[in-house]
Amino acid sequence: MSAWKSTPLSRSSQRWLSSLSSPQWCKSSRPLPPLLVLVVVVVVAASLTTVSAQVQCPDYIVDACEAWSDPGTWESNVPTDGDVVDIDKCVILDTDTANLGGITIQPTGSLVFEPGTGNKLKLRTKYIRVEGLLQIGSEQCRYEGKAVIELTGERGDHTDPDFGQKYIGVTNGGRLELHGERKMPWVKLDQTLHTLDSLADPYFDSKKGEMHEYWSDGINAVVINPDNGVVRASTSFNVGTNNRWWFEKDKPRFMSFLDWIPANHVVMLASQKSALSTVHNTTEILDSVEKALYCKIGKSRLRNLQPGETWVAIGVKEQPWRTIERVGRDVSTDGLRTASADLMMPWLNAAFYVSSSNHYTRAWFKDTRLIAGKYDDLAPVLNVTGDVRSWKSGLLDNMHYGKVTQGVDMRAEVAVLSRNILITSADVYPTCVGDDGVEIECHYADVNFAFGGQIKVLEGFGTAHLEGVSLERMGQLHVDNEVVVVVVVVVVVVVVVVVVVVVVVNLLLIQVENNVAYDIVGHCFHLLEGGEKNNVFRGNLVAGTKALDDSDETFEKRESSAFFITNPLTTIVNNVAAGGDAKGYTYAFPPAPLGASSGLGLMEEGEAKRTAFTAFDHNVAHSYFYSGIDLWKSMQASGTKLSWNSGYNFKADPRNESSPDVKCVMKMCTGMFLTMKPIIIIIIIIIIIIIFIIITIVIIIITSIIFLLLLLLIVILIIPHYNFHQF
Structure with a gap:
């Protein structure tokens, strides 16, 4: 017993144990016995001791580092909203920051996120200029908490001559080290998986009853006994209406329903269009919802729901620790705000799923889904081609094919989109800002005016490693007449709803490996100027590239590609381009390198068209509207338009037109479902x-x-x- 007493617990472990010792329970529940709490303490402490003995982590914290939360770290006090912060020493971020005006990490400075499995840290700022070190985890000691960097601000708030606006920028000598948890980024199915609609005998499915036809504003509700799958109630409540007669009719009915729910029964709730009235008093309704889900008042996220947002919840009456709530705030590229949640109870062979969607501009659009059934049916074992033990279970929205048919590998790709390090942007949607600075109403097609964040790395940088990182709501178009989003040396990055993912500009020997890019507008992986040589794209999955809805004739708007390659000396191996509006892989070489790459002797005039590709092996392209691989185009000298007739004539010496011809081999590639x-x-x-x-x-x-x-x-x-x- 003395061994674990002498081992100090981290603050996060102390907070966790404190919450165990004083939980909020319903009257029918009982707190954990003291013996169980004691066992938990022993296990946690022993685990910490074991890890400490095996690996000396963290391996990147020095004694001289000072805490962000300590007023003594700063000249005056802890930075507050709008402050511009200069860091010239090692600072440990141990708390959420205010909404800062900007951060500059000087060459002698470091900003390091405090390690710890229980940490949830959020850094909000308009920009981060990295001249020193920005670090979250390390290669050997991966970050195990939850870290969020949110880039804020609107156009014109801050402009840097090197990086523009709303950025994480790495300068000459700067170091960017972001190392999240290791996860298998994506795999392929090894069996066909069917949708929820194919369930032969679900306990309940809202699409197969009167609830599917319900169009009024309010909340849909279903109550099920998880022990036997019996549906005790399924109904809708018109409590989202502003009509007084309907509201006063359904308000007491909904409150009575919530009070009636039997103990240990599962309740599924989903908003439909507007969840609650915006003109009538809903306090009593909110209290009733919270009593049913949490056995106490003041806990539900429904209290802060904004107009247009969606809300879902699943709970077990008098078991508040099982309650799951989700709010749909962000607008997808389809113009939808969606919230979804699932509750898995494998010990009862039961599973429950609920979702709700609203369209941002089409107020009439709604889609709710409440479904319950056997756990084995709703959450079948996923047979895949890799080790995905780090993934979490979930439900399927669509049928996914998982077979090799007539020698063609048609197995669907499966990717995990969550990472414990997130870089995101605020003030992107729903309000868009045009080039003239005037706010305009926008939806997914107005991405030209979206103003997300960017990561940019300049020549002479020290290091730039991103592993286990998710980028969301990032990217900018129409910024100084160029596309600006640059990420260098990227490994295992997930990108969701982004305007362009990786743009490599005048850089050599860059490795972009094992990434997942999803729901991208414009090109995804893009070599920009034609002088970027010896770069490697290996093991990446790109799904859902979208063309910009714009009358401009520039190629990035009409012919968005998962991989847009402008230099033949590029290695493209084991990648998958998995569907989009236009093309999978596009090769289009300019006559000579453009922009910053011109005049450097990287490629002579016409050399690219005479150079055999370094490698294009074992790649897949499927489900594109135009083509999987486009080899028919060349880039005009302007760099903004493409021309037909690529004019390939591969030579042994690409700089000598009279040298012997050579073959350019593209091998073991698969293309399918290319509709156009x-x-x-x-x-x-x-x-x-x-x-x-x-x-x-x-x-x-x-x-x-x-x-x-x-x-x-x-x-x-x-x-x-x-x-x-x-x-």
Whole structure:
């Protein structure tokens, strides 16, 4: 017993144990016995001791580091909202920051996120200029807490000549070290998985009853006994209406319903359009919801729900620790705000799922789904091609094919999108700001005016490693007439709802490996100027690239690609381009390197078209509207438009046009479900047939006219000389 007493617990462990010793329970529940609390303390302490003995983590904290929360660290006091912070020493971020005006980490300074499994740290600032070190975890000691860097502000708040606005920028000598938990980024299915709609005998499915036809504002509710799957109640409450008669009719009915729910029964709740009225008093309704879900007042996220947001909850009556709430705030590129939650009870072979969606601009649109069934049916074992023990269980929205058919690997890709280090942006949606600074109403198609954050690394940087990091709501277009989002040396990064993911500009020997990029507008991985040589893209998955809805003829808007390659000396191996509006892989070389890459001797005029590709092996492209691989284009010298006729003529010495020809080999690649190509071929054939018919008709008409003219000429020449008097 003395061993664990002498081992100090971290503050996060102390907070956790404190919450165990004084929980909030319903009257039918009982607190943990003291013996169980004692066992938990022993296990936690022993675990900490074991880890400490094996690996000396963290390996990046020095004794001289000072705490952010300590007023003595700063000249005046702990930074507050709007402060611009200069860091010239080692500072440990041990608390959430205020909404800062900016951070500059001087060459002698370091900003390090405090390690710890229980830590949840959020840094909010308009920019971070890294001349020294910004560190979250390390290669050997991965960060195990939850870290969020949120870039804030609108256009014009702060502009840096090197980085622009709303950025994490790494300067000459700067070091960016972000190391999240290790996760298998993506795998392939090894069996076909079916949707929730295919369930033969669910306990309940809102799509198969009257609830699916319910269109009024309010909350849908279902109560089920998880022991036997019996549905005790399913109904809707019109408590989101501003009509007084309907509201006063359904308010007491909803409150009575919540009070009636039997103990240990599962209740599923989902907002439909507007969850609660915005003009009538809903305090009593909120109190009733919280009593049903938490056995206490003041806990529900429903209290702070804003107009247009969606809300769902799943709970077990008188078991508040099982309650799950979700709020849909962010607008997807489909214009939807969606909230979803699931509750898995494998010990009862039961599973429950609820979701709610609203459209940002189309107020009439709604979609709610409440479904319950056997755990084995709703959450089948996922047979995949890799080790995904670090993933969490969930439910399927669509059918996913998982077989190799006639030698073609048609197995669906499965990716995990969550990471414990998140870099995101505020003030991106729903309000968009045009180039003139005027606020405009926007939806997913107005991404031209979205103002997300960016990560940019300048030449001469010290290090830039991103592992186990998620980038969300990032990217900028129409900033000084160029696309600006640069991430260098990227490993295992998830990107969700982004305008362009990785732009490599005038950089060599960059490795972009094992990333997942999802829901991207514009190109995803983009070599910009044609001088970027010897870069490697390996093991990346790109899904859901979207073309910009714009009349501009620039290629990045009409022909968005998962991989847009402008230099042949690029290694592209084991990547998957998994669907989008336009193309999977596009090779388009400029006559010579453009922009900052020009005049450096990287490629001579026309050299790119005479250079065989370094490697294009074992890549997959499927589910694209135009083509999986486009080799037909070249980039114009302007750098903004593409031309037909790539003009490839691969040579042994690309700088010598008279040198022998060589082969350019692209091997073991798979393409499927590329919808537009057959249509284009059919259309071309039809057009050729029509043209042939038209030409034939024209020839016949012209021939007939000529014949008639000749006949008329004969008549004119012969008839006047004929002697009619002979008759």
